[in-house]
Amino acid sequence: MQSATSDQKTFPYAEWAPTAARAACSAASPSTRTRCASAVEREVEMGGVARAGAGYLHPNAAGEFVKDEKLAEQLKQNSSGLKPEELDLVLQKL
Numbered sequence: 001m002q003s004a005t006s007d008q009k010t011f012p013y014a015e016w017a018p019t020a021a022r023a024a025c026s027a028a029s030p031s032t033r034t035r036c037a038s039a040v041e042r043e044v045e046m047g048g049v050a051r052a053g054a055g056y057l058h059p060n061a062a063g064e065f066v067k068d069e070k071l072a073e074q075l076k077q078n079s080s081g082l083k084p085e086e087l088d089l090v091l092q093k094l
Contacts, residue, residue, distance in 0.1 A: 009039070011039060012066060013079045013081075014082055037058070038056070039055070041054070
């Protein structure tokens with residue numbers, strides 16, 4: 001049996017976003033997933049209770065939101081779903 005935490009990712013990370021609402025950098029792709037987004041930790045209120053959740057941002061906005069010199073290194077470490085050349089596209093936008 002798989003634990004509930006096994007699917008959780010460490011923030012920040014970059015991933016493919018299938019919709020324009022989570023659009024970031026353009027990338028040529030044969031699949032329907034043609035954009036990538038940076039996911040950063042942000043506070044979300046659900047039912048009157050604040051908790052940490054994902055905020056999907058353009059890499060430019062992620063850099064401004066996170067304001068951490070180590071953002072690029074963290075994205076490299078935590079973005080296992082992207083190929084190196086795809087991750088490079090994200091890092092160029094920071």
